[in-house]
Amino acid sequence: MTKTPIDLYCMGWQDRSDRVRWLLEEMKVPYTNHFLKKAAGEMNIPEYRKLNPMGRVPTIVDGDIVLSESAAVCIYLADKYSHGILAPKMEHEKLRAEYTKWMVFSVGSLECVIARMFTHMRTPEESGETLKYVAEQSEIFKLALNPILSKQDYILSSGFSAADIMLAAVIPGAQQFLVDGNPPIEKYMKRLMNREAAIKAKVF
Numbered sequence: 001m002t003k004t005p006i007d008l009y010c011m012g013w014q015d016r017s018d019r020v021r022w023l024l025e026e027m028k029v030p031y032t033n034h035f036l037k038k039a040a041g042e043m044n045i046p047e048y049r050k051l052n053p054m055g056r057v058p059t060i061v062d063g064d065i066v067l068s069e070s071a072a073v074c075i076y077l078a079d080k081y082s083h084g085i086l087a088p089k090m091e092h093e094k095l096r097a098e099y100t101k102w103m104v105f106s107v108g109s110l111e112c113v114i115a116r117m118f119t120h121m122r123t124p125e126e127s128g129e130t131l132k133y134v135a136e137q138s139e140i141f142k143l144a145l146n147p148i149l150s151k152q153d154y155i156l157s158s159g160f161s162a163a164d165i166m167l168a169a170v171i172p173g174a175q176q177f178l179v180d181g182n183p184p185i186e187k188y189m190k191r192l193m194n195r196e197a198a199i200k201a202k203v204f
C-alpha cells in the first residue's frame, strides 16, 4: 500500500481518468484528484507538460513514477497494488495472456473506433459514414465479446479484473451498437455499473 496518495491528473470525472479512479477505488489505494481546466490552459502549463508532454489526461504520479495512457496506468497499478487479484500474475500464463489482450483491446480496438464519433461527425454525410463504420465494427467486437459474456459474469474465467474496468469504462461510448438489445453485454454492464467502487468513482 502507498504511504503518500497517488496524484491523478484529469479534466473531470468522466474523461479517460474514470477507469483509473475506479481501479484505485477497487483497491482502496489512496489518491488525490487534480482537476485541470483545459479552457483555462491548465493542460498547457510547463509544470503539467513536464508530466505529460502531450498535455493530455489521465496522468498519474506515484512516487518516482510518472505515467500516462489509461491502459498502461491501469496495468501498472493493478500489478503493483492488487496482489494478483485484479491482474493475473505471469505464473498463470494463459490468464495473463487473455488479460493483456483485453486491456489492449479496450483502447486499441474498441476505444479508437468509438472515438471516431467525437472526431468524424462534421457534416451529415460524414456522420452517416462514421455511424455505419462504428455499427459494422461493433458487430465484429460482439463476435469476440458475446460468446464469453454469455457463459460467464466477467471477461476472464477467473473472475472480476482490471480488464472488466477497462471494458466497462469504454463500452458505453457505443451504447446503441454494443449494449442496447444485446443481453450478454447489457447484463455485463449492469453488473459492473453497480459496483460500489464504480459508483464512488462516478464512472457512469
Ligand SMILES: N[C@@H](CCC(=O)N[C@@H](CS)C(=O)NCC(=O)O)C(=O)O
Pocket: 011, 015, 016, 017, 038, 055, 056, 057, 058, 068, 069, 070, 071, 107
Ligand atoms: N490514449 C490515451 C488518450 C488520452 C486522451 O486523449 N485524453 C483526453 C481526455 S479523455 C484528453 O486529454 N484530451 C485533451 C486534449 O486532447 O486536448 C489514454 O487512453 O489515456
